[in-house]
Amino acid sequence: MVKKWDVTVPALTGKKTRKAYIYLPDYYEEDELRHYPVMYMFDGHNIFFDADAAFGKSWGMNSFMKWSRKALIIVAVECNKKGNSRLAEYCPFGFSDPKYGQVRGQGRLYMDWLVNELKPYIDANYRTLPDREHTIISGSSMGGLMALYGATVYNHVFQRAACLSPSLWTDPKKILRLVQHAQIRYGTTIYMDYGSEELGNHPANMGALMAMNQLLLEKQVNLAFRIVPGGDHSEDSWEKQIPIFMECLGL
DSSP, X not given: OEEEEEEEOHHHHTTOEEEEXXXXXXXXXXXTXXXXXXXXXXXXXXXXOTTTSTTSOOOOHHHHHHHHOOSXXXXXXXXXXXXXXXXXXXXXXXXXXXXXXXXXXXHHHHHHHIIXXXXXXXXXXXXXXXXXXXXXXXXXXXXXHHHHXXXXXXXXXXXXXXXXXXXXXXXXXXXXXXXXXXOOOTTOEXXXXXXXXXXXSSHHXXXXXXXXXXXXXXXXXXXXXXXXXXXXXXXXXXXXXXXXXXXXXXX
């Protein structure tokens, strides 16, 4: 089942509310002693239902979870959809782009809210396994960049991450520098992919992907990296990767 409620991210949008979603296994109420790992996801409106999705197509995560019956709670929060606000909210550094202009990165503020406010709320109100080993972060595009940021810079919170089509093009040097200086613990697992049909979307991304993979391997991350044959930059393509990244993350 998926529940919705309103949340605020005061440091970013003050009292303005946005939707948060939580998936609980259908058997959640059957065993009141059982606790579950939690996956935090970005772009919550695109995760579960086509009716809520920005482009009319979601990941279909609810359907996959019902079919697979995996013992996992999923929490996903809607992004700020106003103008280029999503780019700022989902980027841990400022960057300049010919198309989008100057973007002021607010990713650190968002991650601090997720870690210090949202996660404690979820752990207090649902039967979670709150430790690092059972806390996962996932996303696509700018959300994929944030998942990578979370799994490295906030590695004390997240042991595993799925980073689909991560937007490393925003500023490859800055994201590589952040990961280089991150204290990454042994046993960290990261799944990363990029669609073959989207490789030409941003010329800087191919070099950044190769450099990031090399860096993660040097830092002894358990890394699964794929170029998805025929994959593009869409929810339909990312939905097809769900069984694969779930398996890679041991979920």
